[in-house]
Amino acid sequence: MSDLLEVRGLTKTYRRSRETIAALRGVDLTLAPGETLALVGNSGSGKTTLGRAIARLIEPDGGAIRFEGRDLLAMRGRELRAMRARLQIVFQEPLEAFNPRATVFRVIADPLRVHRLAGRAEMPEAVSRLLVRVGLEPALAARAVHEISGGQRQRVAIARAIATRPSLIVLDEPLSALDVSVRGRILALLDDLQAETGVAYLLITHDLGVANAVAGRITVIDGGSIVEEGPTKVVLADPQSAAARRLVAAVPRLHRRTEPARIGG
Amino acid sequence: MSGPLLLSVRGLGVRYRAEGQSVEALTGIDLDLHARERIAIIGESGSGKSTFGLALAGLLPRGSEVSGSIAWPGLGAAPKPGKDIGIVFQDPGSSLNPVLTVGEQVAEVCRTHLGMGWRRSYARAVELLDRVRLPSPEGIVRAYPHQLSGGQRQRVAIAMAIAGRPRLLIADEATSAIDTVVQAEIVGLIRELCSADALALLFITHDIALASGLVDRIAVFRAARMVEIGPAEEVVSAPSSPYTAALIDAHLGLDAA
Amino acid sequence: MSVLRFLRTPEGAVGGFLLAALAFVALSAPVLFPGDPLAIVGPAYLHPFANPAFPLGTDSLGRNVLAGVMHGARTSLVIGLAAAFAAIVVGSAVGTLAGLFGGVVDEVLMRITEAFQTVPAFLLALAFVSVVGPSMGTVVVAIALSAWTAPARVARAEVLSIRQRDYVAAARAVGMHPLAIAFREVLPNALPPVLSLASVIVASAILIEAALSFLGLGDPNVATWGTMISEGRNVLRSAAYLSIAPGIALMVTVLAIYFAGEGAVEAASARRIAS
Numbered sequence: 001m002s003d004l005l006e007v008r009g010l011t012k013t014y015r016r017s018r019e020t021i022a023a024l025r026g027v028d029l030t031l032a033p034g035e036t037l038a039l040v041g042n043s044g045s046g047k048t049t050l051g052r053a054i055a056r057l058i059e060p061d062g063g064a065i066r067f068e069g070r071d072l073l074a075m076r077g078r079e080l081r082a083m084r085a086r087l088q089i090v091f092q093e094p095l096e097a098f099n100p101r102a103t104v105f106r107v108i109a110d111p112l113r114v115h116r117l118a119g120r121a122e123m124p125e126a127v128s129r130l131l132v133r134v135g136l137e138p139a140l141a142a143r144a145v146h147e148i149s150g151g152q153r154q155r156v157a158i159a160r161a162i163a164t165r166p167s168l169i170v171l172d173e174p175l176s177a178l179d180v181s182v183r184g185r186i187l188a189l190l191d192d193l194q195a196e197t198g199v200a201y202l203l204i205t206h207d208l209g210v211a212n213a214v215a216g217r218i219t220v221i222d223g224g225s226i227v228e229e230g231p232t233k234v235v236l237a238d239p240q241s242a243a244a245r246r247l248v249a250a251v252p253r254l255h256r257r258t259e260p261a262r263i264g265g
Numbered sequence: 266m267s268g269p270l271l272l273s274v275r276g277l278g279v280r281y282r283a284e285g286q287s288v289e290a291l292t293g294i295d296l297d298l299h300a301r302e303r304i305a306i307i308g309e310s311g312s313g314k315s316t317f318g319l320a321l322a323g324l325l326p327r328g329s330e331v332s333g334s335i336a337w338p339g340l341g342a343a344p345k346p347g348k349d350i351g352i353v354f355q356d357p358g359s360s361l362n363p364v365l366t367v368g369e370q371v372a373e374v375c376r377t378h379l380g381m382g383w384r385r386s387y388a389r390a391v392e393l394l395d396r397v398r399l400p401s402p403e404g405i406v407r408a409y410p411h412q413l414s415g416g417q418r419q420r421v422a423i424a425m426a427i428a429g430r431p432r433l434l435i436a437d438e439a440t441s442a443i444d445t446v447v448q449a450e451i452v453g454l455i456r457e458l459c460s461a462d463a464l465a466l467l468f469i470t471h472d473i474a475l476a477s478g479l480v481d482r483i484a485v486f487r488a489a490r491m492v493e494i495g496p497a498e499e500v501v502s503a504p505s506s507p508y509t510a511a512l513i514d515a516h517l518g519l520d521a522a
Numbered sequence: 523m524s525v526l527r528f529l530r531t532p533e534g535a536v537g538g539f540l541l542a543a544l545a546f547v548a549l550s551a552p553v554l555f556p557g558d559p560l561a562i563v564g565p566a567y568l569h570p571f572a573n574p575a576f577p578l579g580t581d582s583l584g585r586n587v588l589a590g591v592m593h594g595a596r597t598s599l600v601i602g603l604a605a606a607f608a609a610i611v612v613g614s615a616v617g618t619l620a621g622l623f624g625g626v627v628d629e630v631l632m633r634i635t636e637a638f639q640t641v642p643a644f645l646l647a648l649a650f651v652s653v654v655g656p657s658m659g660t661v662v663v664a665i666a667l668s669a670w671t672a673p674a675r676v677a678r679a680e681v682l683s684i685r686q687r688d689y690v691a692a693a694r695a696v697g698m699h700p701l702a703i704a705f706r707e708v709l710p711n712a713l714p715p716v717l718s719l720a721s722v723i724v725a726s727a728i729l730i731e732a733a734l735s736f737l738g739l740g741d742p743n744v745a746t747w748g749t750m751i752s753e754g755r756n757v758l759r760s761a762a763y764l765s766i767a768p769g770i771a772l773m774v775t776v777l778a779i780y781f782a783g784e785g786a787v788e789a790a791s792a793r794r795i796a797s
Contacts, residue, residue, distance in 0.1 A: 043415065043444045057691045084697035096688040099707050111696045150310065160696070179309040179471045184515045206444035209517035236519050250449035251519050252474040257502040 002069070004168060004200050005031040005054065010063035012049055012224075023049040024060065025224040033167060036194065036201040038211030038232070040247060041221040050221065051170045051204045055089040056080060068167060085115045085164035092173035094153035098145040104131070104156050105141040111163040130159040135189060151182040155189065162193060171203045175210055187213055209251045212236060220244045268300035271339030271432060271465050272321070278332040279316050279325065287330070290316040292489050300339055300432065303459060303466040305476035305497070307512065308486035314469050317486070318435045321467065322346045339432065348378035351426030351464075355438035357418035361410040367394070367421050368406025371428055378429035393424040397454060416447035420454065427458060434459065437469045452479055473509075474516045477501045485509045527789040534785020540778030548595040555589035559745040563589075570763050578767050581750075582757060587764065591771050593745040597658075598728045598775060604662045605727040606720055609669035614709070614716050616670070617677025621712075622685065622704050632678070635671050643668035647730050651739045658741045661734060665727045672723070673716045680712035714790070721783025725776045732772055747772045 007029040014021045023046045031037050041047040052058040054065060056072060065072040067087060075083055091097035098107055108127045112118040118126040128138035134155040145153060154174060161169050171190070175183040191214065193199060205211055211218050211232065218235045220228040222243035228235060239245045277294040280287045291313040298304055308314035319325050321335060323346050337344055344350050354360045362370055371393055372386035381389065387406070394402035397420040410418055419439060426434060436455060440448040456479055459466050470476050476483060477497050484494040485506065493506045504510045528534040551559075564573070568580040570587075578587035620631040638646070647664035654660045684690060685708065693707045734740050735748025747768035754764030 042446050052691070055695055057694060081697040081699070084695060089692070089695045091688045091692065093688060097692045099689045099693075099711065101710055110693070110698065114697045114699075160692075164697075180473070180517075181309055181471075181512055181515045183517065187517075206446070207517070208445070209519060212519055213517045246446050248519065250445040252445075252449075252472060252516075253478060253518060254474045254501050254513065254516055255477040255498060257498045 003030045003066070004033040004035075004068065005029070005202070006064075006066040007050075007054065008064045008066075010050065010053060010060050010065065012046075012053060012058065012060045022224050024053070024063075026063065027221070027224070027226055029219060029226065031168065031200055031202060034194065034198040034200050035217065036203060036215045038203045038205060038215035038218045039221060040205055040208060040211050040218055041243070042206060042247075045221045045243075046224040047204050047206075047221050048172060051089070051172045051202065054202065055087060055170050056084070057089070082115075085111070086166050087168050087170070088161035088164065088166040089170040089172060090154070090157045090161050090174045093177050094150055094157050095146065097157055098153070100146060102145050103141065104143050104145060104148065107145060107156055108141070108159050108163060111160055115164050117164060126163075130163055131156075133162070133193075134159045135185075150178055151186065154178060154182075154186055158186075158189065158193070162197070162199070165197065166199060168200045168202065171201055173204055173206070175205070176207070183210070184213075190214065206247070207251065208236065208247050220247065268302075268463075269339060270297060271300045271302075271337065272296075272298040273336045273338060274298075274321075274333070275336075276333035277317075277320060277335060278330075279313070279320055280330040281326070282328050282330070289489050290329075291320070294333070294491055296484065296491070296494070298433070298465055298467070300465055301459075301463050302482070303468065303480040304482045304484060305468045305470060305473075305480040306484050306486055307470060307473050307476060307509075309471055311488070312486040313489040314471075314486045315437055318352070318437045318467060318469050321433075322350050322352050322435060324352075344433075345378070345429075347374060348429035349431055350433045350435060351429065351431040352435045352437065353419070353422045353426045353439040355441050357415065357422040357442075358410070360422055361418060363410055365409075366406065367408050367410065367413070371406075371421065371424050374425050374428035389428070390424075393428055394421070396427075396458070397421070397424045398450075399424075415443050416451065419443060419447075419451055423451075423454065423458070427462065427464070430462070431464065433465045433467065435467045435469070438471070439468075440475070441470070441472075448475070455479070472516075473501065473512050474518065485512070524789060528785050531785045531788040533781045534789060537778050537781030537783070537785050540774060541782050544595055544599065544775055544778060547592050548599050551589070551592035551596055555586065555592060559589040559593035560585060560743075567757075567761055569761070570767075579761075579763055581753065581764050582761075587750075587767055590745045590750050591747070591767055594747040594750060594768060595771065595775070597741075597744050597746045598731060598772070601658065601662055601665070601731045602724040602728040602779075605665035605669060605731075606723040608662065608666035609723055609727075610673045610716060610720060612666065613670035613673025614677040614713065617674040617679075617716075618681050618704060618709050618712065620674070621678040621681025622708060628678075631674075635674050638668060639671045641668065643726070644730055644733060647734060648737070648739065651734055656734070656739050656741055658744065661731055661739075661741060664734070665730050669723050669727060672719055676719060677712050677716050680715055681708055684708050684711055718783070718787055718790075721779050721786070725779045725783075728772070728775060728779070 007027060010024050010027040012024040014023055027050055039047050049058060053060045105127055108130050109123050112123065112126055127141050131138050131140060136152060136155050140148065175186060203215055215232050218232050219226055220241060220243055227241040228244045235244060236248060239248050274294055274296040277291060279291040281290050294317065306314045306317055340349055368387060368390045371390035375381050375386040375389045376383065391402045391406055394405050399405045399417060399420050440451050458464065468476055468480055480497050482494065483497045483500040485492050487508050493500060493504065493509050500509060501513060504513060529538055562584045563586050564576055564580050564584050566580060566582050566584045568576050570577065570579040576586050578591065581587060616631050620628040646668045650664040650667055651660055690703060690707055693703045732748035735746040736752040740746045740748055750768040751765045758765060
């Protein structure tokens, strides 16, 4: 099968007053249709820059991105806006990712309206369907986004992302602002949606525990370069790079009693 | 491992008033904390875990109704926040003053609570920044918070928290806003400082796995109540409440998924 | 609910009450004193409270001072509100464009803004009215000419920070048109701090209007407080009430607007803390 996404030699440098910071130093990456790839790294590793460059929210300085066989970086204006239906993004801070004045309805209706997937008359029905699909009550549509809980907000963000039936969703730290107990339920939802629609995920995270739960393949980024890449089990069991070893060591472990002392259950 | 009784909480309840409504944030909390003991308060947002930390530190917002008692047998007097209790919050970006250098802010705590002059306070600030393992503390004292990374700022916040030589350190989601690698370093640092300074620790977090490697006892809060408390290993290995069991199941570790 | 919160602040209560009273005065003026407030209706120099038909007396020509003050409230409020409205619309449009497009557009627009800021507001208004000639319309334009710069700068600063926010990135990721992003996502969120300037702009517009009228550059066909004060000035020793009555009206109006503005800011910040 041909690749859904192919990134070659991507570079990006930020200039801040006198110093220049190389955020991406020639990154290569491929993603197959329906696959989940975890892009793992520390803060400052360049993983968010990479995710946003792929979502065409940041202009890279050099390199190439092919998406669905087309040159993503060459797209402009109307063509680029139309492409966005196929490539969506979910942000880390669910509250930051919504217009503070918006209602849930407006957030989910926006992509449907922009890409003409539902007319004014069908809109309430279409929004309700998406809300139910991500496990929320249709009545939530009338609420303001700042009134609902963090977990609900991230579900709304996911509903917005799947509204246009994209083939790739960039998930930029979708769980780190959420409580541990909510994380599992969001991951289960993402799993369900993938099984149903065949969408591919680029999951950006600093937490290998999260990567382990959903991704078949892990790529580790450090200092703007990919330092390690492989099947999740292999990378976790035998990390080769120093960055990957640090990340593996940093995942919190449950300190259970050494002898299995669970009586009953 | 732990020493004499430092803190005794009995029947603690807190209600917030907002927009004419009264919301129950905590109810019927009993807890004893001994000197040098480390305890984790586990809960989700809205469980009351942060309110508990604020109540101990005497930092509840105005208009909160407090019932029950908080006694400090280990101090003999009401504690001064900042001196007897050091606190580290989740977001060091907003708890540090952006227009003062890091050194000035750490020195200020020494001056206020230890009665030192500016010169000695400043020298002490350099020592403290070294203790929290900031690279080249002589340079960092002159830096402003925005020049530091999130993890470095959290180290500065910890330096400020321990500057008054407290007996109790409260860390309220102190590692939630930083990545796992830095989180592991900060937890290591807290563990080390607590041992070296014989500090008691109240570690407030939503991550039970993170807490399980750090504390002696774990208390689980849910909807303003304490649902479970016990030795860390026991709570993690054989939780008595189904809620705690669910929290443990929700942990995303490196075991085969 | 937010109106209640506004009225619960002391400034909001005082300002709201005074503004309501002023609005009542302005609206009831044509009912209570129909006809031209500049018409001669009685003997000259009638002192206040001397004749129940003229509670505030009459001026040198025998015009009713109370009718003048009440009709003057209409002039002041209409000019103040119209000038502030024009200034905020123009200013926030300029600021939004500068902040959103950046680069050359930003440079050019901001240099123009600064050029307007370097000329004192009153001198600019004075020069404009002297050239174009006094009328309600030109006075409004003259005042707005210098008042739009503050909203422009505030709007630009807000837009610059909002532009970096994730929800703007999210709107781009959805595929929204850049103009839709500017007017649906960015501008509505940039407006509240701009609107908080409104009270200051209205108050200073009313003062500039009064000063222009005082110098004889107001609309000669309507009653204005500035003209009344100016005319009373000639007989300040014998008939001080002719200047004092419109003077107090002017002071109360400006204070009321300031208080209301403070109350609104207070209520807005209380809401932010509560949420």
